[in-house]
């Protein structure tokens with residue numbers, strides 16, 4: 001049973017708006033009374049995934065489902081896909097172009113951060129088709 | 142210590158004074174956003190040379206007390222606007238992050 005759902009369209013290559021969806025989710029979860037630790041885990045993971053969609057995939061959509069015991073985030077894009085997910089998950093691995101690096105992105109820490117701050121992370125990616133990332137954060141009692 | 146007190150003691154200039162009574166609890170140094178995102182803590186004074194709009198987003202999401210632009214690093218116009226809208230304190234110094242961190246460490 002889902003208590004609450006949120007949907008966002010994330011425009012591609014617009015760095016001035018990147019992070020807006022994560023910011024809104026943070027505000028909503030705070031309003032719903034979630035503890036700061038849970039909110040922090042959700043926000044870190046969602047921000048990294050949102051930014052990746054903007055930088056690497058030309059944007060996409062985010063669906064968030066708030067349930068009594070967990071928060072699930074599904075990020076769907078129609079970008080180039082990730083050819084080697086294991087490699088992409090390695091700390092320090094990045095294909096970010098120079099113009100993006102000069103903004104402070106490209107440390108290759110986004111996907112490892114997502115892994116660290118979520119209880120479940122599933123990447124389903126097909127080269128030339130796109131990427132679906134499903135993230136779940138359990139709510140601690 | 143509040144951000145205002147920090148500004149006086151470290152001789153920082155306010156570029157955006159949004160919530161100067163916010164408490165500074167600790168600090169973090171870094172320019173790579175996904176490091177900062179996962180390591181900076183609530184109430185941190187964040188020392189960096191990155192003054193773009195994405196830094197404002199990271200400071201908001203990470204609940205930083207303020208951003209300090211070291212070595213007179215430039216604040217972009219759209220970043221300034223966003224910081225004003227979202228209530229993020231941004232300060233500037235000609236000193237580097239090492240010297241500023243040493244000073245902050247002595248005050249905490």
Ligand SMILES: Nc1ncnc2c1ncn2[C@@H]1O[C@H](COP(=O)(O)OP(=O)(O)OP(=O)(O)O)[C@@H](O)[C@H]1O
Pocket residue numbers: 048052053055056057077079080081082088089093094095096104105106107108109110111112131174175176
């Ligand atoms: N949605 C996506 N579509 C296509 N490729 C992706 C996507 N997300 C990640 N990648 C690939 O995985 C790599 C690693 O991603 P990760 O987020 O860990 O690092 P980064 O985005 O390059 O840098 P950072 O997140 O530290 O700023 C990226 O450089 C990119 O090649």
Ligand SMILES: [Mg+2]
Pocket residue numbers: 048051052106109110111175
């Ligand atoms: Mg990334």
